[in-house]
Amino acid sequence: AAMTAPLRLTDYRARGYRRLPSSVRDFVEGGAGEERTLGANLRAFGRVVLRPRVLVDVSAPDTATELLGAPLATPVGVAPTAYHRLLHPEGELATARGAGRAGALYVVSLFASRTLEEVAAAATGPCWLQLYWLRRREVLADLAGRAAAAGYRALVLTVDAPYLGRRHRDARNGFAIPPDVRAVNLDPALMAAAHRPAPGRSALAVHTAEAVDPSVTWSDLAWLRARSPLPLVLKGVLTGEDARRAVEHGADAVVVSNHGGRQLDRAPAALDALPEVVDAVGGACPVLFDGGVRSGADAFAALALGARAVLLGRPVLWGLAADGADGVAGVLGVATEELAHTMALTGRPSLSVLDRSAVSLAAPR
Numbered sequence: 001a002a003m004t005a006p007l008r009l010t011d012y013r014a015r016g017y018r019r020l021p022s023s024v025r026d027f028v029e030g031g032a033g034e035e036r037t038l039g040a041n042l043r044a045f046g047r048v049v050l051r052p053r054v055l056v057d058v059s060a061p062d063t064a065t066e067l068l069g070a071p072l073a074t075p076v077g078v079a080p081t082a083y084h085r086l087l088h089p090e091g092e093l094a095t096a097r098g099a100g101r102a103g104a105l106y107v108v109s110l111f112a113s114r115t116l117e118e119v120a121a122a123a124t125g126p127c128w129l130q131l132y133w134l135r136r137r138e139v140l141a142d143l144a145g146r147a148a149a150a151g152y153r154a155l156v157l158t159v160d161a162p163y164l165g166r167r168h169r170d171a172r173n174g175f176a177i178p179p180d181v182r183a184v185n186l187d188p189a190l191m192a193a194a195h196r197p198a199p200g201r202s203a204l205a206v207h208t209a210e211a212v213d214p215s216v217t218w219s220d221l222a223w224l225r226a227r228s229p230l231p232l233v234l235k236g237v238l239t240g241e242d243a244r245r246a247v248e249h250g251a252d253a254v255v256v257s258n259h260g261g262r263q264l265d266r267a268p269a270a271l272d273a274l275p276e277v278v279d280a281v282g283g284a285c286p287v288l289f290d291g292g293v294r295s296g297a298d299a300f301a302a303l304a305l306g307a308r309a310v311l312l313g314r315p316v317l318w319g320l321a322a323d324g325a326d327g328v329a330g331v332l333g334v335a336t337e338e339l340a341h342t343m344a345l346t347g348r349p350s351l352s353v354l355d356r357s358a359v360s361l362a363a364p365r
């Protein structure tokens with residue numbers, strides 16, 4: 001039977017997975033450990049209650065915002081996710097076009113399967129480049145230089161993955177990245193382990209242990225900063241203590257994230273960590289958010305709790321798999337329309353008037 005037009009983000013999921021191997025679906029959907037944090041991310045939004053105000057002029061709800069100097073039509077952007085050619089032959093080029101069409105920020109993964117220069121050329125909106133701290137520091141320095149030259153507007157250092165989370169679905173599937181999908185921004189020799197399947201093991205976990213430096217600390221950040229003129233964003237902050245340290249170390253923004261429940265299982269739901277981080281940062285830099293956002297109303301809740309922008313991980317991949325650039329633009333468009341609608345019906349017609357008074361949190365069940 002023909003499917004009707006997608007109305008919600010989850011409508012893209014079934015469409016996206018129709019043609020994909022179950023191991024790819026498991027890689028995208030899965031989390032670490034018992035997947036408690038994965039579930040908690042979604043459940044946390046179930047506690048959000050909206051507090052509408054009435055008799056406000058909501059004739060033109062406006063989702064426009066600004067981030068690190070770049071104007072954006074929407075505060076809903078694309079989280080960094082690896083290997084988009086697993087989901088669509090055009091990979092990150094389609095994602096870049098879709099994000100551009102939506103007026104959204106695109107955070108490109110270090111493990112993109114298209115070159116960062118090609119992605120920048122396909123983009124019509126701002127792109128940031130996500131990095132993991134590689135043992136081979138000269139490679140990191142080279143990437144930081146390439147990003148600035150290609151027009152990226154920030155570097156996003158992911159700090160929650162000194163080792164890969166224990167992702168049992170991938171281990172059971174003996175998941176490895178197929179040979180025709182490659183992290184083309186890195187030397188093939190550096191990536192070989194990610195493509196080597198082994199029964200009962202995740203090749204990505206083996207690769208991460210080999211390639212990522214788990215000894216990095218706050219005092220190393222200055223080294224990276226000195227190698228690039230770009231603003232530095234830290235992704236994966238979940239406590240007020242670390243948020244304060246990030247500000248002390250000059251972070252230009254932080255992303256509240258538990259990596260979509262893929263790293264530390266039993267880490268807090270991302271939404272539950274957000275107010276603590278926002279309070280600790282105290283306006284010193286923008287706070288972004290990701291984890292479990294599945295609608296524009298979810299995005300509204302995170303924005304009300306102090307996020308300046310909200311990133312989508314899995315939903316963008318559903319859109320990409322379903323329909324390439326059109327699917328990515330569709331996912332971002334649906335989320336933005338739902339956000340604008342929620343802004344109108346709560347009497348908060350612009351993001352500048354949206355604050356904590358717009359939500360209350362019901363007790364956990």
Ligand code: FNR
Nearest residue numbers: 028079080081082109158259260290291292313314
């Ligand atoms: C990710 N994420 C991620 N994060 C990162 O910093 N670098 C990366 O390469 C990846 N790769 C990646 C692949 C896949 C398949 C997923 C699902 C996630 C984490 C991502 O940026 C983000 O934190 C979460 O996906 C947000 O949660 P939701 O929106 O997926 O619930």
